[in-house]
Amino acid sequence: MRAVRLTAATAVATVAALTAVTGCTEKSDSKDKGSDAVKVTATDDSCKVSATSFPAGHVKLAVENKGSKVTEVYVLFPDDRIVTERENIAPGTKANITAEIKAGDYEIACKPGMTGKGIRQKVKATGGKAAAKRDPRLDKAVAEYRTYTQAQADETLPKVKKFTDAIRKGDVEAAKKAYADSRIGWERTEPVAESFGDIDPKVDVREDGLEDGQDPKTDWTGWHRLEKSLWKDGKIGSREKELATLLDKDLKDWQNRVGKALITPTSMANGAKELLDEVATGKVTGEEEAYSHTDLVDFKANVEGAEKAYDLLKPVATENDAALTKELDRQFAALNKLLDEYREDKKSYDFTSYDKVGEADRKELSDAVNALAEPLSKLAAAVVVK
Incomplete structure (x- = not known):
């Protein structure tokens, strides 16, 4: 079931639940947030990435939701197939994603409110065809x-x-x-x-x-x-x-x-x-x-x-x-x-x-x-x- 549009009645409860799930990630996973991580900053109207080109292999995404809405972050192939994703990132929380990504062209998408095609940034994984x-x-x-x-x-x-x-x-x-x-x-x-x-x-x-x-x-x-x-x-x-x-x-x-x-x-x-x-x-x-x-x-x-x-x-x-x-x-x-x-x-x-x-x-x-x-x-x- 894809995440759904939140009504006003369910939004508060959902955010509270998600904070319980994701809120501790910021502290416990901080050791994974090195300079090798691609930082993704999501707001209600933007999706900023710290690097649009990065080495293929095991890629770390350090996501922070600075918006007021629950969001999702995806790495997508050009045809919209999903490489990796993290849904339900509550406002004010952070999440780390580790994914195996081959060399090629991709898009990173943030979906504030968890609807639509998202706000997208084109990115490239470099380094030939060698697998991780x-x-x-x-x-x-x-x-x-x-x-x-x-x-x-x-x-x-x-x-x-x-x-x-x-x-x-x-x-x-x-x-x-x-x-x-x-x-x-x-x-x-x-x-x-x-x-x-x-x-x-x-x-x-x-x-x-x-x-x-x-x-x-x-x-x-x-x-x-x-x-x-x-x-x-x-x-x-x-x-x-x-x-x-x-x-x-x-x-x-x-x-x-x-x-x-x-x-x-x-x-x-x-x-x-x-x-x-x-x-x-x-x-x-x-x-x-x-x-x-x-x-x-x-x-x-x-x-x-x-x-x-x-x-x-x-x-x-x-x-x-x-x-x-x-x-x-x-x-x-x-x-x-x-x-x-x-x-x-x-x-x-x-x-x-x-x-x-x-x-x-x-x-x-x-x-x-x-x-x-x-x-x-x-x-x-x-x-x-x-």
Whole structure:
């Protein structure tokens, strides 16, 4: 789910949550902010970079949001495919991003308010075609993660068809039962799907994430459009049946393309952090599944996807920063234990409906996410060969 436009009511709460996730980054990651980092200063109407040319390889971005809006920072290929990103950078906070970038032309984009195409600066990574130095174990991790993401896509399509078949038959209750399960594989690997740029807005955007000028009646497609029809409207019409078939088509495109995604050790690590940000700003707040209240299913899938990437990178990360992986092990275990309290058994995805989770319990979940997200933000730096 791409970050959405914030309403006045949710902006304050979101900024508070994001400050909890990112506010400590400035202090704890300060050792990474050397002269070799490209500084990115974001405001509400500018995106300044300290260098428009830098050596290819492991590139550090030191981001500071001096604006009044939550922002995102992307490194993009010329065709808008995503090299790396960091979403949900709260006003007045800093974030460090470590990414593996090959020689070539790119754009750095800041997105104040997390909408639109962003304010962009053209940059160049120099140094020929040599790849960044990489531990051979990380090549194995990338290969295994690529297999994992493809398997998640392959397993998702039949589950989606069960959901969309029910819609085409006009069976509201059967569609409701199939809805959450159809989303698990997507949620586990969402950063890879988002890296293509064009698929996520078709299948996973919420109504409040539509761009200015888009009409919800004609331009809103995907899971959440169908979710609203099923739970709020309680009916299936010809439009919903058309959207079900379109969802099949768009997710088939995802399945066909996911094996070609650009995946590096640092993109795996940054993607794991993105998944925790997704939880912090959508699932914990209850905004992601506003009608079905199946947020905890998405929540668990996001955590599983983040943990998979971490587990594959852990052998190298442990050698470089044993204290970090010890803390990550502890925080993943704590968060998983807490989530288990909301389902009948560890093999079940029958989670408590999120509208029945009280404010105190939501805060406990949010605190556990924040406790994991902070050390997870350091994982990319820990897999860079010393």
